[in-house]
Amino acid sequence: MGEIIGYLNYLVLALIILKVTDKGIYYLNSFRYLKVEKEKLKIEKLKAQTELLKIVRKEEFLKLKNQKVNGLDAFEVYCGNLLSLMGFTDIEVTELVADGGKDIIAVKNGEKYYTECKLWDWSIENHHVGRPDVQKLVGAMVKDGIKRGLFITSTYFSNEAIEYASGLPKDLQIELIDGDKLVSTLENLRKEWVPILIDSVVLE
Numbered sequence: 533m534g535e536i537i538g539y540l541n542y543l544v545l546a547l548i549i550l551k552v553t554d555k556g557i558y559y560l561n562s563f564r565y566l567k568v569e570k571e572k573l574k575i576e577k578l579k580a581q582t583e584l585l586k587i588v589r590k591e592e593f594l595k596l597k598n599q600k601v602n603g604l605d606a607f608e609v610y611c612g613n614l615l616s617l618m619g620f621t622d623i624e625v626t627e628l629v630a631d632g633g634k635d636i637i638a639v640k641n642g643e644k645y646y647t648e649c650k651l652w653d654w655s656i657e658n659h660h661v662g663r664p665d666v667q668k669l670v671g672a673m674v675k676d677g678i679k680r681g682l683f684i685t686s687t688y689f690s691n692e693a694i695e696y697a698s699g700l701p702k703d704l705q706i707e708l709i710d711g712d713k714l715v716s717t718l719e720n721l722r723k724e725w726v727p728i729l730i731d732s733v734v735l736e
Contacts, residue, residue: 593711597653608626612638633646634646634672636649643679644678646672646676646681648665648681649684650665663696666697685710689708689710
């Protein structure tokens with residue numbers, strides 16, 4: 533009889549342990565789930581903040597619309613300052629009239645670059661840089677024997693423009709910098725360099 537009671541006590545204890553263990557596993561999994569969900573929310577919040585920052589930065593560019601700096605286009609001067617921070621030298625912003633298809637001439641690693649700049653309102657539907665715009669820059673490069681180019685815009689490039697640029701021969705390369713890439717480039721530079729470029733441009 534005593535053995536049966538002992539066995540029953542053992543069985544009850546085992547059931548209690550199983551129940552407690554099961555509950556413990558449930559709460560542990562719940563904790564892990566909540567932790568994962570919390571991290572997901574954190575990531576989504578960071579993504580939202582990043583997108584908002586991009587919008588704010590793009591709005592900053594529009595302050596330069598139709599503005600001049602020493603007779604030169606303010607956005608082109610801005611991009612020239614940006615190229616300087618990116619390691620380019622001998623930077624020359626061309627005149628507004630008859631620029632020959634390039635807005636900035638600069639040098640990096642001993643090679644001359646032609647750069648075209650387009651300050652367009654990114655929020656306007658279909659207001660993008662198309663293939664003809666990129667072709668115009670390539671035409672200027674080919675005419676003058678330039679092998680490297682940059683196209684900087686506050687908006688975005690059409691699929692046709694991207695395909696055209698990516699399909700150029702290896703000895704003729706153009707880097708496309710759209711509004712998002714421009715913002716991320718600026719943010720990376722701001723980590724290394726203090727002044728905000730947009731505030732350093734003195735308008736006429």
